[in-house]
Amino acid sequence: MEWLDHLPAERRAAVGAFVAQVVGLCPYCGSQVRRCDSRGLDADEVIGCFGCVTTVEGSCGICKQDVSRQHKRDRDAGFGLVHRKCLDDRTRRR
Numbered sequence: 001m002e003w004l005d006h007l008p009a010e011r012r013a014a015v016g017a018f019v020a021q022v023v024g025l026c027p028y029c030g031s032q033v034r035r036c037d038s039r040g041l042d043a044d045e046v047i048g049c050f051g052c053v054t055t056v057e058g059s060c061g062i063c064k065q066d067v068s069r070q071h072k073r074d075r076d077a078g079f080g081l082v083h084r085k086c087l088d089d090r091t092r093r094r
Helices: 009-019 084-093
Strands: 022-025 032-034 039-041 048-049 056-059 067-068 073-076 082-083
Touching: 022 048, 032 048, 056 082, 067 082, 073 084, 082 084
Parallel strands: none
Antiparallel strands: 022 032, 039 048, 056 067, 073 082
């Protein structure tokens, strides 16, 4: 752990254990997510690997923008995969 070399010797083990601590399991790939990993929250505020959480699942049938796992989303009979906000806005305008 050369990235801890700047710390006093008596603190290295504690800091190393802290940053290596598992904070959750990715719900998409099942791998352990540690404090030192790139990570993010999905639309349901569940922690996961950054790559898994930011995966684009399709484009919104209303606004045509990407819909990733970070976005709150729904499936609509007429539009398919949509951002929940886009669907709510469209419903309000009616």
